[in-house]
Amino acid sequence: MKILISADMEGATGVTWPADVLPGTPQWERCRPMFTSDVNAAALGFLDGGADEVLVNEAHWSMRNLLLERMDERVQMLTGKHKSLSMVEGIQHGDVDAVAFVGYHTGAGTEGVLAHTYLANSITGVWLNGVRASEGLLNAHVAAEYGVPVVLVTGDDLTCVDAEGYAPDARKVAVKDHVSRYAAVCRTPARTAADIRTAAKAATALAGRRDPVAGKTFTVELEFDAEHLAAAATVVPGVAASGERRVAYTSATMYEGIRTFKAVTTIVSAAVEEQYG
Numbered sequence: 001m002k003i004l005i006s007a008d009m010e011g012a013t014g015v016t017w018p019a020d021v022l023p024g025t026p027q028w029e030r031c032r033p034m035f036t037s038d039v040n041a042a043a044l045g046f047l048d049g050g051a052d053e054v055l056v057n058e059a060h061w062s063m064r065n066l067l068l069e070r071m072d073e074r075v076q077m078l079t080g081k082h083k084s085l086s087m088v089e090g091i092q093h094g095d096v097d098a099v100a101f102v103g104y105h106t107g108a109g110t111e112g113v114l115a116h117t118y119l120a121n122s123i124t125g126v127w128l129n130g131v132r133a134s135e136g137l138l139n140a141h142v143a144a145e146y147g148v149p150v151v152l153v154t155g156d157d158l159t160c161v162d163a164e165g166y167a168p169d170a171r172k173v174a175v176k177d178h179v180s181r182y183a184a185v186c187r188t189p190a191r192t193a194a195d196i197r198t199a200a201k202a203a204t205a206l207a208g209r210r211d212p213v214a215g216k217t218f219t220v221e222l223e224f225d226a227e228h229l230a231a232a233a234t235v236v237p238g239v240a241a242s243g244e245r246r247v248a249y250t251s252a253t254m255y256e257g258i259r260t261f262k263a264v265t266t267i268v269s270a271a272v273e274e275q276y277g
Contacts, residue, residue, distance in 0.1 A: 001207055002053040003046045004096045004148070006087050006139060007039045009060035010105040010114035011155025013175045013192040016184045021114065023062050034189050035103060036067040038154060038175065041193040042102050043075045045200025051207070055096075059087035060103070085255070086262055088139045091146050092255070098207035099143050100152035100200065101167075104159050107134030109223075112158040113176065113184045118265045122272055124245075125223040128257075133220075134159075138261065140166040141254040147212040151203040154196055156184055169206060171199040218257040221248040222264065225277055232271035233264045 009021045012035040019027040043054040056077045058066055063081050071077065083089035091099060106112025109125040110132065117126045117135055126133045128141065136159070140150050150167035153160060160172035175192040176184035187195075223246045224230050233239050233247045238260065242248040247264070251257035 001051045001097050001204070002055065002095050003043075003051045003151075003204075003207065004088070004090050004099045005039060005042055005054060005056045006059050006099060006101050007035070007056055007066060008087070008101070008103040008105065008135070009035050009065055010103065010116070011159050011175070012038050012103040013189050014186050015103075016113055016176070016186070017182055018114070018120070021060065023065065028065075032065055032067055033070065035065060036070045037189045037193050038196055039066060039102050040071050040075070041196040042100055042152060042154070042200045043072055045197040045202075046100070046204050047072070047074060048197065049201040049204025051204055055090055057083075057087070057089050085142060085258060087135060088142050088258075091143055091148050094146070096146070096148050097209055098151040098203070099139075099148050100154075100203070101136050101139065101150060101163070102152070102154045102196070104136050104153055104155040104163075105134070106156070106158050106162050107132060107137070110134075110158075110162075111178060111181075112162075113156045113178050113181065115181060118261070119269055122224055122226070122229055122268055122277065123222055123265070124225050127221045129219055131165075134162050136163055137166045138254075138258060141213075141218065142258050144210075144213040145254045147210045149206060149208070149210055151206040152200055154199075171203040171206075173199045216254075217250055217252055218254050219248060219250045220257055220261060221246060224268065229268045229271055229277075233268050235267055236260060236263045239264060
């Protein structure tokens with residue numbers, strides 16, 4: 001049994017502030033061990049539950065945040081950027097039996113600690129087939145296309161609520177309770193590690209490949225905080241304006257959909273000016 005852990009940082013234990021997740025800051029250095037603790041606890045739980053292999057895919061920012069030297073020796077880690085499926089890289093090879101979303105968060109334009117979708121501020125909303133979409137929802141649809149169930153989600157309490165919409169059977173662990181976008185009531189690393197490990201062990205029973213979801217089309221709409229970003233996004237083939245600050249595109253598969261999403265966010269990020277956005 002092989003488990004993939006997609007590890008993001010905004011939903012990690014103790015994280016509440018932009019500097020907590022910005023590589024190179026003192027706060028980021030302080031939060032890296034807590035992030036690593038969450039991920040390692042999930043891995044240990046899956047191994048406790050009978051998993052033979054755990055692959056961790058770093059999914060935050062530079063994708064070089066976790067402390068490999070603090071991980072259990074049985075864990076393998078995929079680290080670094082420029083991966084075909086970004087946050088769920090590794091799911092496409094036909095050997096993953098379940099995926100866990102550790103350190104996840106709510107989507108752009110919604111309540112939640114450090115809520116966003118891919119870009120910190122420029123994207124104010126994302127909708128998938130008319131439903132407001134978090135990174136968790138987008139990635140869950142990619143996983144479903146490969147027959148891989150989401151069995152564990154960790155983050156703030158609102159992330160766990162969001163996950164009920166795309167992975168109702170998955171185990172959920174809230175490591176903090178939302179107060180505002182930049183404030184939360186946080187549990188200690190010792191407590192959250194124990195909670196995550198217990199949940200991951202139980203979640204192992206949910207692992208097992210499903211029939212791949214096929215035959216669906218996916219329409220993704222993005223809203224930006226400035227009109228020129230929407231214009232920049234239309235450089236991507238198939239992406240068209242759908243409103244004053246909105247663009248949309250339709251993909252025959254979620255594999256294509258998430259790759260187009262990645263292309264759009266890359267181009268939009270390059271079009272953001274430091275002071276005016």
